[in-house]
Amino acid sequence: MPAPTEFLQFVDQNADAFIQRLSDAVAIPSISGDASHRKDVFKMADWLNDQLKAVGVETQLVDLGKHIMDDEELQLPPAILGRIGNDPKKKTVLLYGHFDVQPANKSDGWDTDPFTLVVHPTNGQLIGRGSSDDKGPILGWLNVLQYHFQTGKELPVNLKMCFEGMEESGSEGLDDLVKREGSGNGGWFDGVDCVCISDNYWLNTRTPALTYGLRGLTYFKLTVSGPSRDLHSGVFGRTVHEPMTDLIHLMGQLVSPTGKILIPGVDEMVPPPTEEEKAIYSGLDYSIQDIQDAAGAAIALSDDKVNVLMGRMRYPSLSLHGIEGAFSGVGAKTVIPAKVSGKFSIRLVPPQTPDAVNPLVIAYLQSEFAKLNSKNKLHIEDLHGGKPWVADHKHWNFEAAKRATEAVYKQSPDLTREGGSIPVTLTFAETLGVNVLLLPMGRGDDGAHSTNEKLDRSNFIEGTKLLGTYLYELASV
Ligand SMILES: [Zn+2]
The missing domain is CATH 3.30.70.360 (Alpha-Beta Plaits)
Structure with a gap:
């Protein structure tokens, strides 16, 4: 079922306020891998928790204990568990994101202060650490929830949320939490029908993607x-x-x-690739030139796009x-x-x-x-x-995301597998035994762990529409 037109209009009308909220989030330097910033990760957890409560989410902060980092014992930042709705007639979707970020210093080569969100005057890029990885996507969910809260409109699905503050430092403590609460013994994750993780990128700068595998x-x-x-x-x-x-x-x-x-x-x-798999790779909107642009040199191992993409993904x-x-x-x-x-x-x-x-x-x-x-x-x-992870990309969870992408972007998404790893994906898939979808908001050139990280304004705004529309499509697949 399509998302309400009023929702799409609400997102456009509130775009500036959404960007301001992203700016507030980026201003908190929640670097999980740097002990001197641990207090900022806690601050970020409190900030996000307040934001979630303000749009009607029932939340709890879960203490994940302590850990040792650089010979120092530190308190782990809490995980935030949230939920809205408990209607047995609706599907229950688990959303995952992380509110910690990679380190960043102006002296690393940033053109602007990494913790001050800068809106590029001509191309509208939102530049700042965490804009794309992963505060922008988390705030995309907040934007969706704000519409439903302000208009009193019921969500088409039940939502559970799990947001963590240690993703960039090995997700410490999270596996235990998911296994403790998700193994079917009446734990918090029980009843989840599918998972959506928004913490990755399109393959390029042009075509939205759905990701079904990680190495x-x-x-x-x-x-x-x-x-x-x-x-x-x-x-x-x-x-x-x-x-x-x-x-x-x-x-x-x-x-x-x-x-x-x-x-x-x-x-x-x-095993060798099937014909169906080869067709997926040859259909991806990606060229040898894209690979060489990303590498900064003409050094691809092959001139055959399918070979090069399979080298990276499968x-x-x-x-x-x-x-x-x-x-x-x-x-x-x-x-x-x-x-x-x-x-x-x-x-x-x-x-x-x-x-x-x-x-x-x-x-x-x-x-x-x-x-x-x-x-x-x-x-x-x-x-x-x-371990690696591959999901069934013909599952209704993917079908809903595909329909949502077509509705918002008027294009079919690339079906991709990523060369890298997001370990929590496998933990959710194995522990909860449900389909996991990676639904990226940002583009392939966002520079997630690099200098001048950015999220394009259109990816934030249209991406918010995509997340909301996905929930409506889920209700009807
Ligand atoms: Zn991330």
Whole structure:
């Protein structure tokens, strides 16, 4: 069912007030990864809680306990659980968003103060940390709720909301909360029929998207050590087993320069794409040029768009990230480092999981190291990981979002899988056992974790209409 015309008009008429509210939210530097800003994350939780209550949401702040960050014990910011409506004849939708942000300093290269929302005078971009990730989308929901509250109009669905303040720092405490309250034992999340997460982006700057998959991750640290101190190459070169030489050799055996993962069994776990899948990729509004613009250079692995997009979305990838302990300063120091650690990670896709992939990685590295006959020592650690997620994009939850996109944007959405990870997505999907939809508000060039983060004014305003319309479409699918 279409959203009421008055709702769409209300959004246009109140656009300036909505932008002012976004400006108030951006002004609170709720950086979860910086202990000196922890009080601001709490302030942001209180601000959002007040805003939700003001539009009729019944809320509770949930204490998630303490954690250790940078050797300091800190109180975790609360999760906000909210609800409106409890009509058994209506569907119940769970909305998720996060009110913490990535760090930002003007000196990082921002053109303006990151915590003062600036409306660009000509293109209308709303520039400020959190504008797109993820305060804009959360405020989109507030805008929708404000219309229903002010006009006394009933929502077409029951809503539950879960907003957290630790997403940018690993969502600490949230998994436990979802598992405790969502495992079907009469907990708070019981009765949820589907989930909508608005915390990602269109593939490009032109076409709205619905996202149905995320890659998982497994991250390794590989340490080779030998001498008890750094050595001089003039004295020890060609005399001892050098840790760096061993490490570079091992890291060189992990991935080919064209992206093929060389660890036996890893690429092979993933089934080939079906014709239907290939059709989705070839239909996406994305070109090699888009990829090269995003990378800032003409370095795509292939000229075939389908291959490149599948490389990002539906195949695993292995990337080398760095070497700790290596000489990395300027100049020509002739050191032989005593101990070096290489870091690499693998982005995973179904049916891969860290549990299935890690033993293959470890066995392969050990056997490659054994071939070197080195007297150095090898130590392998897996630092962290998460499983991939893929949803059924033919589910009514996606159908409602597709109809809403067509109604608001007059275009069909791109169906995308993301190369990155949002771990809470999988937690909701697995714990609640319901369909999860990622419904992005912002564009692919928003610079979410970068400098000059922005949300286009039209994405905020039309995006608000999209969120509201989605709820009406949900009621009728
Ligand atoms: Zn986010």
